[in-house]
Amino acid sequence: MKMAKGKIVSIEDRIPKLKQQRKKRANRRFVFYITFFFVLIAIILYFQSPLSKVSSIEVSGNRFISTEQIISLSGLSTSDNFWKVEKGKVSTLIENHDEVKKAIVDKQFINSVKILIEEYQRTAYLLHEGQFHPILETGEVLAPLEDAYIPSGAPILMNWEPSEALQEMAAELRKVPPSIQNHISEIHHTPTESDPLHVTLYMNDGREVSVTIRDFAEKMTAYPAIASRLKPEQQGVIHLEVGAYFKSYQIEQDIEGETSDEDER
Missing domain, CATH: 3.40.50.10960 (Rossmann fold)
Structure with missing residues (x-):
């Protein structure tokens, strides 16, 4: 009975390959951590910069109520954090006015807020x-x-x-x-x-x-x-x-x- 011939790899030959695989894994971890670090820094810088604030508040659909009054009712300002603007809450605040039938609040890219007003006839x-x-x-x-x-x-x-x-x-x-x-x-x-x-x-x-x-x-x-x-x-x-x-x-x-x-x- 004949034995199948197989290639025998010595431990000396395998060590360089193992070292290379470990080096690749280490490099991937390093790149991941560096990327995560810079993303984290970018997020922190973003929230500290004016880009995270509401840049503009646009009002449309209003005829009898002034734009200034609508913005005042909304409680919004350009110093507010864009991501903390709660659309439902803002709509409710505006709709508390006797003449407002419906208020639709929309957050637009990058950081503007649009308010569409429907007044009672x-x-x-x-x-x-x-x-x-x-x-x-x-x-x-x-x-x-x-x-x-x-x-x-x-x-x-x-x-x-x-x-x-x-x-x-x-x-x-x-x-x-x-x-x-x-x-x-x-x-x-x-x-x-x-x-x-x-x-x-x-x-x-x-x-x-x-x-x-x-x-x-x-x-x-x-x-x-x-x-x-x-x-x-x-x-x-x-x-x-x-x-x-x-x-x-x-x-x-x-x-x-x-x-x-x-x-x-």
Whole structure:
């Protein structure tokens, strides 16, 4: 029986290879530790440098609340550590403001913060004691505006006192589509014996609308169709209390003229 021939390596031949392997492992450890050390130093230097601070705070989407006020509400500043900014916490702080519906906070590379604001819609302005008070879509009446500010983009409520009727009017206005709401200039509270919730609207086209607060939003949906059938020179009152019909100013003037003539006779 023959034995398989194999190559026999002496211990002298293996020692250089073992030394070489150990040297490679030692070099790899050395490179790892050096790399880790420099990374650690870089991280320390980064957190000590201005690069780790918030470089800028950008606010968008705000119309009525100033950018400065939003930043103040957020509690952020350019001295804050960028990585310690808690987006959820900042959003909550901003949303505590009565006019803020939603605030989205986003941290942008490298170290800027962007805040997107969604405000509650202003459905009307209440003229009370010579000052304009914004009314939000939530029904909340805000503090008066500065004297120099002229409200626009929403109807003005005239001859109203703080009451349930005002709250109900605000609630109905929230349901009126912007396409119709933009046609309304003023809303006067004109209660009658039969209808304490009666209101008179002065429209931007020069016409009036006589309607009640009850189901106001639903009744106002008939306005565009009626107005579209009238010529610009046809001015008068669109009645929407029960049914819908138009009564011209000219008819009233003719009736008054005839009455005057009869009185002279």
